[in-house]
Amino acid sequence: MIKPERDKDDIQEEIKSLEKGIKELQDELEQKKGLTQGQKLATFLHQKTCRWNHVDGCSWDYTSWNNPDSTRLKYLRKAEQMLIEDDFVTIKRILKNI
Numbered sequence: 001m002i003k004p005e006r007d008k009d010d011i012q013e014e015i016k017s018l019e020k021g022i023k024e025l026q027d028e029l030e031q032k033k034g035l036t037q038g039q040k041l042a043t044f045l046h047q048k049t050c051r052w053n054h055v056d057g058c059s060w061d062y063t064s065w066n067n068p069d070s071t072r073l074k075y076l077r078k079a080e081q082m083l084i085e086d087d088f089v090t091i092k093r094i095l096k097n098i
């Protein structure tokens with residue numbers, strides 16, 4: 001397949017798009033560094049148990065821990081209840097095989 005020749009505007013547009021992607025990844029990384037154990041466990045619980053589309057179904061991907069919606073808060077409450085019973089590492093190890 002022959003790659004279409006790109007002009008200067010196309011290249012600048014692609015650079016902007018890639019820079020936006022890098023910024024989003026940097027924001028995501030910074031956010032993950034500062035998460036509480038409850039938020040980390042809630043994220044893990046969501047990954048393991050949610051069967052919805054995370055954009056239209058449960059809205060997880062539309063939100064963040066900086067501005068959590070009812071879905072994130074529901075998982076956070078479950079995670080915090082689990083953390084009363086046992087520690088993060090143990091709970092995660094138990095749930096890993098679900």
Ligand SMILES: [Zn+2]
Binds near residue numbers: 046050052053060
């Ligand atoms: Zn989901």
